Amino acid sequence: MKDHCQALVLEILTTASEGKTLWVMDENPPIDELLKLNGTQSIEVISNRYDTSNQMGQLGIKTLLSDFDFSELPQYQRIVYRISKEKMLTHHVINQALRHLTDDGVFFMIGEKTDGMKSITRQAAEVYEQDVSARKFGNAYLGQFVRPQQSLLDQKSLPTANYTELRLIRNPVINFYSKPGVFGWEKVDKGSQLLVSCLPPVIQYMKGVESVLDLGCGWGYLMLATKDIDIPVRVATDNNVPAIDAAKKNFSEAGLKVDCVLDDCGSQIKQRFDLILCNPPFHQGFQISDALTDKFLKSATRMSRRSTRVIFVVNQFIPLQKLAEAYFKESRLLAASDGFNVFELRP
DSSP states (O other): OOEEEHHHHHHHHSOOOOSEEEESSSOOOOOGGGGGOOGGGEEEEEEEEEHHHHHOOOOOOOOOSSOOOTTTTTOEEEEEEEEOSSSSHHHHHHHHHTTTTTEEEEEEEEEEETHHHHHHHHHHHTTTTTTOOOEETEEEEEEEEOOOOHHHHHHOOOOOSSSHHHHEEOOOOEEEEOOOTTTTTTTTHHHHHHHHHHHHHEEEEOOOEEEEETTTTTTTTHHHTTTTOSSSSSEEEBBBBBHHHHHHHHHHHOOOOOEEEOOOOTTTTOOOOOEEOOOOOOTTTTEEEEEHHHHHHHHHHTEEEEEEEEEEEEEESHHHHHTTTTTTSSEEEEEEETTTTEEEEEE
16 A cells, blocks of 8 residues: 655655755655665755664665754755654654754655644644644645744744653553653553563573573563563663663663663674563554564574574564464464463574
């Protein structure tokens, strides 16, 4: 099915323009069409995701990898943004983008109705006093903003709930630090809880656990759940800048020594582990993707040895056992509850 939002993003990027263009990339799927773009030398990218930054860098596009920190960026003639799932992150980007336009620059904001695009556009128009409404293009909506008067920028902004700051989340399961922009940032994922409930018997029949990897760690719940197990080597990795920031904070608060790696599905990690824990994402951008689950399985088997136990939790509609056949000799269902399945995989 055609992604009208991505098509609109590409149409804007391919439209001739003088001056620099900034492309704000959050959960954007890989875009092969980018290879066909003319004038990519005028495009720069800011992203909070390692894989996006790496991909754009390989295409020769200047990219800033950060938690959408615009402070080091210049001003741009055009800024293009497919809005994020997280509302406060979207507000943060809008506020920053409007402040980094040239005097005659334009900010293009794209999203679907189900993303809240129409209401976000309306709210931004009210705050920044512009006569803008979202225009429909297929399933996509487009809002175009110009740079507001400096006096208005000095006085007003969309609410972001202090987007840039980690905050303490008090939860009945565990207290932890997190922030908008991290997957499930203010909750303890039920699937991860189910995985954790399966760990004691797994650990019990293992000969010993000298090393553990949390593959796609988020704010670090799975690793934190191993705190009382004597494991000399702990590694956690994630693709998302704010997730790694939150995980570092949580591990430090718990007194856990963990090597936190900002990486694309552990691609830079060379070592092998006794135990690998994973609650993989199943969305690539805004679309459900078996290919993403397959990517995590492939990465897990690369970092496994013959005795490794790999524990995955997935939504029950993900055909994990079928996908795992390409990489693992054995798979065993450990638990099924609340729409989740936990599997133990053996190389």
